[in-house]
Amino acid sequence: MLFYIFAILAILSGAFMVLTRNLLYAGFSLLVTLLSLAGIYVLLFADFIAVTQLMVYVGGVLVLILFGIMLSSRVHDKSVLSENVNTVWGPLVSGLLLVGLGYTILKAEIASLPWLLTADTDVLGPQKSTVQSIGIKLMTDVVVPFEVASLLLLIALIGAAYIATDKPKV
Amino acid sequence: MEQIPLEHILLLGAVLFSLGILAVITKRHAVVVLMGIELIFNAANLNLVAFSRYDPSLLQGQMFSLFVILVAAAEAAVALAIVLRVYQHFKTANVNQIVTPEK
Numbered sequence: 001m002l003f004y005i006f007a008i009l010a011i012l013s014g015a016f017m018v019l020t021r022n023l024l025y026a027g028f029s030l031l032v033t034l035l036s037l038a039g040i041y042v043l044l045f046a047d048f049i050a051v052t053q054l055m056v057y058v059g060g061v062l063v064l065i066l067f068g069i070m071l072s073s074r075v076h077d078k079s080v081l082s083e084n085v086n087t088v089w090g091p092l093v094s095g096l097l098l099v100g101l102g103y104t105i106l107k108a109e110i111a112s113l114p115w116l117l118t119a120d121t122d123v124l125g126p127q128k129s130t131v132q133s134i135g136i137k138l139m140t141d142v143v144v145p146f147e148v149a150s151l152l153l154l155i156a157l158i159g160a161a162y163i164a165t166d167k168p169k170v
Numbered sequence: 171m172e173q174i175p176l177e178h179i180l181l182l183g184a185v186l187f188s189l190g191i192l193a194v195i196t197k198r199h200a201v202v203v204l205m206g207i208e209l210i211f212n213a214a215n216l217n218l219v220a221f222s223r224y225d226p227s228l229l230q231g232q233m234f235s236l237f238v239i240l241v242a243a244a245e246a247a248v249a250l251a252i253v254l255r256v257y258q259h260f261k262t263a264n265v266n267q268i269v270t271p272e273k
Binding site: 003004007010011014015017018023026027030033034037040041043044045046048049052053056057060061064065067068069071072073082083084085086087089090091093094095097098101102105106110111115116119130133134137138141142145149152153155156157159160161163164166 | 174176178181182184185186187190191192195197198200202204205206208209215216219223225228229232237239243244245246248250251254255257263264
């Protein structure tokens with residue numbers, strides 16, 4: 001029941017993000033979408049992902065996007081309004097995509113796949129959260145992607161700071 | 171506690187993906203295009219987490235979605251820095267008004 005409330009909230013705010021022309025309204029409705037997706041992650045037994053979603057998306061990416069809106073448009077005149085292009089092809093392509101994906105999902109009868117029926121769905125098991133197993137996996141199975149990810153974040157940090165500075169390039 | 175049907179989660183992911191595609195295609199402002207890309211990332215993440223529920227000992231879907239969130243954060247930082255530079259240079263952030271003048 002809670003899942004459907006979160007799902008309707010996510011779809012409505014996502015649709016509002018697409019339909020509104022005001023950039024700031026779009027940013028804040030993206031906030032509602034990300035928050036309801038974090039709620040859905042909690043319902044899917046992914047507590048660590050939900051907290052990461054809150055911290056990285058809502059706390060980081062959305063603040064970056066709001067800064068981007070404020071720095072790249074003047075809020076009091078028309079530049080905060082985004083105009084639409086491709087008003088025929090855009091809804092056509094995404095509508096066809098939605099119909100195709102929905103038809104595939106409904107036809108595939110995913111819930112009766114053999115490996116899903118035999119799968120163990122007791123995610124939490126004896127311990128009460130996934131934090132411990134994710135921590136152990138980050139240090140054993142996926143330690144190389146983890147280190148590469150830290151290098152990627154460092155490169156993105158330096159690159160973003162270098163691109164955004166005003167100084168003349170050497 | 172009853173299980174949420176897998177189809178409903180996947181349909182929610184499909185709807186969010188289509189909305190993200192719609193935002194990417196129809197919007198002119200570069201920041202809204204970025205928001206559409208974030209919506210697409212979130213739709214993919216939702217599917218990964220949904221299937222990870224059937225894999226409790228390995229949690230591969232959740233690990234993958236962690237790395238997706240990480241790459242999305244790095245992408246947003248770099249892309250917004252580029253948008254700011256483009257706005258300073260062209261005095262607009264509309265993606266179809268950014269043209270290099272003929273030399």
